Amino acid sequence: MSETAEATATADNKNADEHGAQTGPVFSVRNLWKVFGPKADRVPGDPGVTGLSQAELREKTGCTAAVRDVSFDVHKGEVFVVMGLSGSGKSTLVRCLTRLIEPTAGTLEFNGEDVISMGKDALRRLRRHRASMVFQNFGLLPHRSVLDNVAYGLEIQGVAKAERRERAAEMVAKVGLEGLGDRRPGQLSGGQQQRVGLARALAVDPEVLLFDEPFSALDPLIRRDMQEEVIRLHREEGRTMVFITHDLSEALRLGDRIALMRDGEVVQLGTPEEIVANPADDYVRDFVRDVPREQVISVRRAMRKAEATEQETGAALAPDTLVADAIETVARSGESCRVVENGRTIGVVDDARLLSVVAGLDTAQDDGDGEPKEVAAV
Numbered sequence: 001m002s003e004t005a006e007a008t009a010t011a012d013n014k015n016a017d018e019h020g021a022q023t024g025p026v027f028s029v030r031n032l033w034k035v036f037g038p039k040a041d042r043v044p045g046d047p048g049v050t051g052l053s054q055a056e057l058r059e060k061t062g063c064t065a066a067v068r069d070v071s072f073d074v075h076k077g078e079v080f081v082v083m084g085l086s087g088s089g090k091s092t093l094v095r096c097l098t099r100l101i102e103p104t105a106g107t108l109e110f111n112g113e114d115v116i117s118m119g120k121d122a123l124r125r126l127r128r129h130r131a132s133m134v135f136q137n138f139g140l141l142p143h144r145s146v147l148d149n150v151a152y153g154l155e156i157q158g159v160a161k162a163e164r165r166e167r168a169a170e171m172v173a174k175v176g177l178e179g180l181g182d183r184r185p186g187q188l189s190g191g192q193q194q195r196v197g198l199a200r201a202l203a204v205d206p207e208v209l210l211f212d213e214p215f216s217a218l219d220p221l222i223r224r225d226m227q228e229e230v231i232r233l234h235r236e237e238g239r240t241m242v243f244i245t246h247d248l249s250e251a252l253r254l255g256d257r258i259a260l261m262r263d264g265e266v267v268q269l270g271t272p273e274e275i276v277a278n279p280a281d282d283y284v285r286d287f288v289r290d291v292p293r294e295q296v297i298s299v300r301r302a303m304r305k306a307e308a309t310e311q312e313t314g315a316a317l318a319p320d321t322l323v324a325d326a327i328e329t330v331a332r333s334g335e336s337c338r339v340v341e342n343g344r345t346i347g348v349v350d351d352a353r354l355l356s357v358v359a360g361l362d363t364a365q366d367d368g369d370g371e372p373k374e375v376a377a378v
C-alpha cells in the first residue's frame with residue numbers, strides 16, 4: 001500500500017460505523033508459534049509433539065514453545081491486555097507482533113498488511129512510526145535531557161530540530177512533566193522516568209502503543225498514577241494499546257479485553273467481566289478467585305427475568321451498571337430494580353440475585369428460567 005492509500009485507509013478506519021467494510025483489526029494474529037531450540041521450525045507442524053506439555057516437549061525435542069498456536073485480533077481503539085504468570089510467553093508474543101522476535105509459524109497482519117513478508121524498510125517503518133513499544137526499563141538516554149529523550153524517536157525519523165522540539169514539549173506537557181524538560185533522567189523519580197518513556201512513544205504518534213509490563217518496577221501508588229494516565233490518554237485519544245501485565249488488578253482496570261496466557265497458549269480471551277464471571281477452566285477460576293466480583297460484573301449478567309407485575313415498577317438501571325452500584329440502589333429503595341435497555345425492561349435484579357454474584361454462586365450458570373443467560377458481545 002502506498003503512503004497515501006495508507007493514510008486514507010487509516011482515516012476511514014476511524015469512522016468504523018460509516019465505513020464498516022474498510023474497518024479491520026489493527027493486528028490480526030492466526031496460529032502463531034514461537035519455538036526456541038534446535039530445529040524449532042519442525043515443532044508447529046508435527047502432530048506428534050504439538051500436544052505435549054512444555055516439559056514433555058523439552059524432553060523430547062529440546063525446544064520451548066514460548067508461544068503456541070495463538071490467534072486473536074486487536075481491534076481499533078481498544079486496550080488489549082495480555083496477562084499471565086512469569087514465563088507464560090507474554091513478552092515473546094508482543095515482540096513477535098513487530099517481529100522483534102521472528103515467529104516460527106503462523107500469520108500476522110497489521111491493518112491488513114502481511115507483516116511476515118515485510119522487508120527491512122517496511123519493518124523499520126512499522127516499528128518507528130506505527131507501533132511504538134514502551135519497555136519496563138524505560139530505555140532512556142542518561143546524558144540527554146528529558147526533552148531530547150522525548151524527541152529521540154522523531155530524530156530517528158529525520159524530523160527537523162525545531163519541529164521535534166515543539167512536538168516533544170507538547171508530549172512532555174501531556175504526560176504531566178511541564179517544567180522538567182531540561183532535567184536528565186537521573187534527576188527524576190521512577191514514575192517521572194516512566195512518563196518520559198511514555199511521552200517518547202507518544203511523540204511519534206503511532207497507531208498502536210505496545211507496553212511490556214511498563215509499570216511493574218514502580219511502587220504501588222505511582223503505579224496507580226501511571227495506570228490512570230494510560231486510561232486518560234486512551235480516553236482522550238482513543239489510541240489502540242496492547243498492554244502486557246502479570247497483575248490481575250491492572251489487567252481488569254485497563255483492559256477492554258484480556259488474553260490470559262499459560263505455557264504459551266491463550267487459555268481465555270474475553271472482557272474482564274466475561275473472564276471473572278465465566279472462567280474457561282480451573283486455572284482461570286483460580287486466577288480470578290479473589291477479584292471483588294461486584295466491581296466487575298454488571299446487572300446484565302446478574303438479572304433474572306421480570307415477572308409481569310415487575311415490568312413497570314422499581315428504579316431503572318442501565319444494563320452495564322455494576323453490581324456494586326446496584327446493591328446500593330436496591331438497598332436504598334428496599335425493592336428490586338429493573339434493568340432497562342432502550343426503554344424496555346429486560347430483567348430484574350433483587351437482593352438475592354445481587355448477593356449470589358458477590359458469593360460467586362451462579363453467574364456462570366443457567367438462571368433457572370429456561371432461557372440462556374445473556375452474554376455481552378465480545
Ligand SMILES: Nc1ncnc2c1ncn2[C@@H]1O[C@H](COP(=O)(O)OP(=O)(O)OP(=O)(O)O)[C@@H](O)[C@H]1O
Pocket residue numbers: 036037064065066084085086087088089090091092093246
Ligand atoms: N531466547 C530464548 N531462548 C530460549 N527460551 C526463551 C527465550 N526467550 C524466552 N524463552 C522462554 O520462553 C518462555 C516465555 O518467555 P517470555 O519472556 O515470553 O515470558 P513472559 O510471560 O514475558 O515472562 P515475564 O513475566 O517473566 O516477563 C519462557 O519459558 C522463557 O524461558
Ligand SMILES: [Mg+2]
Pocket residue numbers: 090091092
Ligand atoms: Mg516478559
